[in-house]
Amino acid sequence: MDFFTAYREGQLAGAYHRVPALLADLAPAELARAGRLLAQLDVNDDEATVIRVAITGHGTLSPLVPSLTAEVARHGLRLRPTVGDFGGYLTELSDPDSAIYRAGAELTLCVLDAEAIFAEVPVPWRPADVRAALDEKLSILDKLASIFEANSKGTLVLNTLPLPHRFTAQLVDHRSRAELGALWREANARLLRFGEQHPGVLVIDLEPLLAEGIPVEDPRLAVYAKMHLSAELLARYAREIGHLARGAAGRTKKCLVLDLDGTVWGGILGEDGHDGIEVAEGHHGEAFRAFQRVVKQIGSQGVLLAVVSKNDLEPVRRALTENPAMTLGENDFVRIIANWQPKHDNLRQLAADLNLGVDAFAFVDDSTLECGLVRDQLPGVAVLPVTGDPALHVGTLLADGWFDVRELTVEDRARVDKYREELSRKDFLDSFDSIEQYLAELGVRVRFAPATEAELPRVSQLTLRTNQFNLTTRRLQLPEVRELAGDPAWHVLAIRSGDRFGENGLVGVVFARRGGNSLHLDNFVLSCRVFSRGIERACLSALLHHARENGITEVFGSYRPTAKNGKVADFYPRYGFTALPEPGEFRHDLGEIVAVPPHVELDFGGALQ
CATH class of the missing domain: 3.40.50.1000 (HAD superfamily/HAD-like)
Incomplete structure (x- = not known):
């Protein structure tokens, strides 16, 4: 059965998990049509992860929404869009109280086009006029990016500016055309480097998409509807945003x-x-x-x-x-x-x-x-x-960027070797009669300490990509992790481990928040590579002892069930926490604290002073 038949027969509202497979082979035009239908679908929040996307920019952008709805649905997600006013990006991104900020979006798209520059150059114009307009626009975008980072925990997505032929062709001499092409590319290069100064910003390069033969614009829609990017280009752009949404929801493929x-x-x-x-x-x-x-x-x-x-x-x-x-x-x-x-x-x-x-x-x-x-x-x-x-x-x-991540870390580049070592550990386990003997000979080493600045990208990645041992599945982009790490009330504690086969690297993180005499464990994340070695117990034991020694009288922990983290549903009760009336909330009175497993060599760097 195809998507449209399933929709007409009412088979998708209660079975959203079927949508990705039904959308897999649809052409771009059909995807946009499917997106319009999906936007009307009545789906419960517990049936699909919601991704919030705010959309602002220069021209008419409403045609982007159907394509984007379908593209995020291809990854099992449901779009909750907020679309700004026509051409309102300057006002909306500079005002922290605008609807764009109030949306609390994981992704905020600021979609720009060449007309945003040429609308501000005089007639007649020369390449120097365009350079001045580009310089001013980049300066404004730099300020907007700073405002965004100060007021949003999400990601601001910009794009490079495609240069339509109708602008270069207005220059009758080839030297001026070359000058325009050079300064335009230089401006786009500067834009692509925004992420170096602004961790909360990503820039989509439209040039490779245009190289696929997609037209920049439809001349009639550009003039009559102020739609300065073609429907085909917006649809292709939507696919790239779908990949970002998949990563933000922790659904990047690993193998x-x-x-x-x-x-x-x-x-x-x-x-x-x-x-x-x-x-x-x-x-x-x-x-x-x-x-x-x-x-x-x-x-x-x-x-x-x-x-x-x-x-x-x-x-x-x-x-x-x-x-x-x-x-x-x-x-x-x-x-x-x-x-x-x-x-x-x-x-x-x-x-x-x-x-x-x-x-x-x-x-x-x-x-x-x-x-x-x-x-x-x-x-x-x-x-x-x-x-x-x-x-x-x-x-x-x-085609679908299945393995795309926001930023490669040292652990990423070493991952293959780590998994190969892990398979060696499995073979080593097979040589023992009991798990206790295996762990005693494995020589587990754990370093548990406040995360350093250099470790924060990996910490963010763990929250985004870890699904099984992730107690609340709170996905944190790098700017959010940096904000927590810089807040005196919060403690971002990194877990590193190793053993006789080598170093595992940064494999886990605990987010803890102190308030008076209590400590709340907001999340506990551990890579699936190091399950069942007592690492989580060792770290929890150390943290509870340390809390008691520093005047804390009670520790709270939260668990939020998902389709994949059921194996840690009993994590807190297993280690002495008592369930509270509110579902998923637990308390430890710091009376009896579980001991660090004898086979684990723990180096705890402290945190709560």
Whole structure:
């Protein structure tokens, strides 16, 4: 059943989880139509995560809303938009009491176009006039960004300014055209660097989108409706915003899982042998090599790579290690599963091995049958069919930015090695008769101390990407984390761990707020990589003891249930907290405090003085 049929028959209001799959294959024009229908859908707040987006800018922007509604729905989210007045961005972003600020949006879009500049240059004009207008506009945007950061905990999203041909063509000499092109690009480069001075700002570069052949504007709509960006460009822009919304909701994918035959290389390994498959030379070989290069590039930035293939394991390993033309090697993958079991079962096993949910996977396969089975059995997996020309594989993989993050951290770049070490720990565990023996020999080390400035980006990322051990699932952008870290009443405590296999890095964070003689644990977050090692118990014990020593008489903790954090529902009661009448609220009287596990070597840096 397609989306429009399901909508007409009233099957979506109570089954919003079906929407992403139904939207997956719709064309942009159909997505906008679907977005208009989704905006009318009566959906309970507990059926889908709401993402609040405020929209302001220079021209007519109302056509952006339907596309944006559909794009966030593609990721299982529901849009709650606030649209500012026509051309009102200067007033709305400079006034902390405007509707744009009152929306409390996770994302605030300030959509700009070339007309915002040329409306302020004289006629006739020269490139120098445009330079002056650009300089003034960038100065204003810089001030607006500062006001925004001081008054909002969300993210301000700007965009580079596309330069339509109708402006350059008004200059009859090529030297002036070149001058205009250069100064325009310089201004966009300055705009792209706004994030270096303003952590609360992101800038979407429209140039790569225009390179796809999308028109900047429709001349008639630009003149008659003051819509200075085309509907096609706004729809493509909406897709980029959908990726940001997915990240803000903690739904970024963490692992790229690949089929092999017809996906990573051409041919059938079992028939062609490791030296007969297409991986570099020849018409299709070049396409597969290009795909492998992109996969390797993605994997170098903290994305886990894995294989799930219907093959025998030894020939796969041979192909990855002995074929000299292969770009990807065995060591690029954290896990290679090659057998003849159903792929959805193998994906479940892979999730267990990596201690991830299957919704952390993006799965690429050239088989329509396999893609359909995985989509049916594991709806949380992002299924990327590559059923056509292998030259199109790269575009399919990159089209939705499944692994996009706001900022790469040191931990991101080391993630593959950390997960490989984790699999070694699992093998080490198998050599012991009991978990107690294993933990005693593992040599767990924990450093628990106030987060440093350099650690704050990783702290923010943990709140955005951690779903299972996240007691309140409060997603915090970097500016919000910085605000809490700078507030004397708050304590942002980072958890680092290591053991005999190496350092795990920054794996957790506790947000605590002191008020008089009480302490409230606003959230406790721990990476799934370090579950079941006593780290959370050690840190909680240290914090409770430290609180008692510093005049605190009671500690409160909150738990907010989600679809994924059920495994920590009993976290506070397990360690001596008593449930309060209000659901999800707990209290500890600091009488009997659980001890630090004997196998954990804890270094606690203090916090509450």
